[in-house]
């Protein structure tokens with residue numbers, strides 16, 4: 001009975017504030033997601049999750065809907081839930097951009113349980129920062145970072161920041177942004193606007209957009225050059241910056 005009530009509450013939180021059309025789209029998305037979870041690709045992703053966590057003793061796997069997390073409703077409606085990426089695109093993009101990680105700060109916008117931040121720390125970025133607005137995921141990320149640093153001996157600390165990506169002020173200097181389809185165009189534009197203030201400052205600014213469903217936010221205003229477009233990820237460089 002208690003389980004049924006919890007389930008009903010979750011459903012209520014997911015549909016609250018949405019129009020019938022949005023609820024229909026959400027239902028379709030949920031059904032598609034359920035069907036995909038049986039696919040070979042999903043099985044491969046689960047194995048990759050397990051491999052990372054087995055190696056470092058961390059907990060970065062699984063998926064989580066924003067409706068089940070303690071985040072402001074208006075912001076949750078503009079974002080997407082948790083699912084970790086594997087960092088393969090990151091190493092490829094760094095090679096293409098000829099990034100010397102020791103000179104760059106790295107920020108994962110919507111960092112969840114922090115897997116990509118840990119990968120960036122291991123790759124040798126001068127700073128590895130994750131910004132996540134769900135306190136439940138942030139708490140897991142902090143524990144993961146402690147565990148990862150102890151086991152890996154990564155030379156730099158992972159900075160896990162609890163906050164909204166749209167109001168995060170990126171550190172100055174050469175900068176590498178990572179965004180794995182964490183949110184829609186509204187928040188994406190907030191993030192990019194803060195980076196665009198850097199144009200003209202001379203430091204290189206790159207952004208790796210994985211699962212790039214809202215490329216228009218990058219491409220509408222001519223501030224970002226496409227360096228590489230792989231379909232499932234795009235590497236951008238902020239115009240009028242070095243690199």
Ligand SMILES: C[S@@+](CC[C@H](N)C(=O)[O-])C[C@H]1O[C@@H](n2cnc3c(N)ncnc32)[C@H](O)[C@@H]1O
Nearest residue numbers: 079082083084085110111112133164165180182
């Ligand atoms: C698809 S997951 C990506 C996780 C991680 N970046 C990775 O690649 O493994 C998206 C994450 O973005 C977070 N998120 C969504 N909107 C956000 C916002 N406005 N500010 C901060 N985090 C946000 C979600 O809570 C979720 O953890």
